[in-house]
Amino acid sequence: MAGRAWRWFTGLQLVTGPLATALVLAVVVGLLVLVTSHRSRRWLTRRVPLAVLVAGLGLGLVWVLLRVLKPFPDGLPWLVFLWIGLGLLGLVLAVVSWPGQRWWRRALTVLAVLAVVVGAANGVNRVYQPYPTVAAALQLPPYDxxxxxxxxxxxxxxxxxxxxxxxxxxxxxxxxxxxxxxxxxxxxxxxxxxxxxxxxxxxxxxxxxxxxxxxxxxxxxxxxxxxxxxxxxxxxxxxxxxxxxxxxxxxxxxxxxxxxxxxxxxxxxxxxxxxxxxxxxxxxxxxxxxxxxxxxxxxxxxxxxxxxxxxxxxxxxxxxxxxxxxxxxxxxxxxxxxxxxxxxxxxxxxxxxxxxxxxxxxxxxxxxxxxxxxxxxxxxxxxxxxxxxxxxxxxxxxxxxxxxxxxxxxxxxxxxxxxxxxxxxxxxxxxxxx
Structure with missing residues (x-):
């Protein structure tokens, strides 16, 4: 039973299908959880905009490094930068919101940032489609x-x-x-x-x-x-x-x-x-x-x-x-x-x-x-x-x-x-x- 379940899971499609859609929703839900991790006015008017600014600066640094170091001869499409930016935003929100949280809220923060990062990574994957399945993304041995x-x-x-x-x-x-x-x-x-x-x-x-x-x-x-x-x-x-x-x-x-x-x-x-x-x-x-x-x-x-x-x-x-x-x-x-x-x-x-x-x-x-x-x-x-x-x-x-x-x-x-x-x-x- 466990073997069949594992084969079913690793065979799931990441580019199209229910899991691909779920991972997009995971980014949205994860960011909402992180944005609402505190309910104070100071959090919403100062900390969240600061997190957006830091994430934007991080994305700008990525863009500059790509332009200077040129690890790839061709540029990256805007959709790739969007997904990278959302992933960075999730990470920054998690760091900024961490102080003062209760243990259960910190556990929820960890789950939320994981959802955002994994979902954003699959967003990049959907642009080029190098990993069409979970098995390919995990680099499991090919079936044959x-x-x-x-x-x-x-x-x-x-x-x-x-x-x-x-x-x-x-x-x-x-x-x-x-x-x-x-x-x-x-x-x-x-x-x-x-x-x-x-x-x-x-x-x-x-x-x-x-x-x-x-x-x-x-x-x-x-x-x-x-x-x-x-x-x-x-x-x-x-x-x-x-x-x-x-x-x-x-x-x-x-x-x-x-x-x-x-x-x-x-x-x-x-x-x-x-x-x-x-x-x-x-x-x-x-x-x-x-x-x-x-x-x-x-x-x-x-x-x-x-x-x-x-x-x-x-x-x-x-x-x-x-x-x-x-x-x-x-x-x-x-x-x-x-x-x-x-x-x-x-x-x-x-x-x-x-x-x-x-x-x-x-x-x-x-x-x-x-x-x-x-x-x-x-x-x-x-x-x-x-x-x-x-x-x-x-x-x-x-x-x-x-x-x-x-x-x-x-x-x-x-x-x-x-x-x-x-x-x-x-x-x-x-x-x-x-």
Whole structure:
């Protein structure tokens, strides 16, 4: 009974549904409780306005720090600042109201501020939707996670392509997710643990040689981004179910080196992210996984920062990743400004930066061997113009480009459905029956 209740609770939706609505109401009720924690005139006319002022100053400090430190290359939407402000207001009201309260009122204050902070945090979550469920927010193991030692076996794969493979009678109904360590042997990159999705066909005794998709997360983020926000395992399980268990082997490495760090997917003063993703990760794949060794059937993709990184890797290493998927990526690597970016990466050497900037690379030569699928939200006013700029540059360089715009902004409302729409295209370009 307890196990069923826990599974029910952790499966609750945080972006839509009753719990999401309840958390919005929790913010309102929690703030009302905190505002009415004292009934004196002095409290209402002095302390509450003071709390609002302090919370406003705190929000202003957050805005200044974001502008100065630029932990994210793009700005935050006003709705995110609203939720941050409400969370700060709840905390300040709790501190200001604490002196002189009775024990029961202090207990109520604690509950109220928790309601405000949790509700405000989920308000931010609803903007980008990285954690659609309670389980994702708590970073619980995915439902289909298995120990890597149980699935990364040394069995010999059948030397046949997916098109020539005959499914045996033991094809599982779902694939498996495993957390793995990909050593940074050549790069020294401080990579976190990666994730691998192995489709049902891979889990059979006589697996075919399946294509490889390297899929990258956003910034801030983690290698779990596509698992939690994008539901990639469920999407590919459904694809495999309709294709006799066939789907790609998907490797989700760390492209950041930390939750909020930004190495710009380059080899620069910020670290050797490019070497890690173009040498260490492929070497681990080839050594550890039984997959198609023909890089004509390999692809790289990602969303936001990961989409920009996919563009960079494909342009820099077209023989390694001749196919790429870019969801809401930027036109190139940036820390928010050209001068700051060049200074942080190459000590102000603009020519060195231009040599690894994808738009400059595309302008310098043609890439007829590349195929690209770009998608962006129709309501994404910041990234949609950049997607169009990249599309034009790719086409001018001879790249086979498919470009789409779908309803939504800069969130999983676009990235998950965008991948879903791209699945037939990606399958066809990487040697899977579509």
């Amino acid at each position: 996670e298995v120990d890597a030692r149980d699935v990364l076996t040394g069995d010999t794969a059948a030397p046949v392509s997916p098109a020539d493979w005959t499914p045996p009678g033991d094809v599982p109904t779902t694939g498996a997710l495993s957390q793995v360590t990909i050593p940074a042997t050549a790069s020294g990159f401080p990579a976190r643990a990666a994730w691998v999705y192995l489709p049902p066909a891979y889990l059979t005794a006589h697996r075919p040689l399946l294509p490889v998709w390297v899929v990258l997360g956003g910034q801030p983020g983690s290698p779990r981004d596509w698992i939690d926000g994008g539901g990639i395992a469920q999407r590919l399980d459904a694809w495999a179910d309709a294709h006799h268990g066939l789907a790609p082997v998907v490797v989700m490495p760390d492209d950041l080196g930390g939750e909020v760090t930004n190495p710009l997917c380059l080899d620069s003063a910020l670290g050797k992210a490019d070497t890690y993703l173009s040498q260490d990760v492929p070497a681990w794949i080839t050594h550890t996984l039984q997959v198609d060794p023909d890089h004509a059937h390999w692809a790289v993709g990602g969303f936001s920062y990961g989409g920009t990184c996919a563009l960079q890797l494909a342009v820099a290493h077209p023989g390694l990743f001749p196919t790429f998927f870019d969801a809401s990526g930027q036109a190139g690597p940036t820390l928010g400004g050209a001068t700051a970016t060049v200074a942080a990466t190459f000590g102000g050497d603009t020519a060195a930066f231009d040599a690894v900037d994808p738009l400059h690379e595309l302008a310098a030569r043609r890439y007829p061997e590349l195929s690209a699928y770009l998608t962006v939200g129709a309501g994404d006013d910041e990234y949609r113009p950049q997607a169009r700029q990249v599309t034009a540059a790719l086409r001018a360089a001879g790249v086979d480009v498919t470009s789409t715009e779908i309803p939504g902004g800069h969130s999983w409302d676009v990235w998950g459905p965008g991948l879903q729409q791209a699945l037939p295209w990606l399958a066809a370009h990487t040697g899977l029956p579509s």
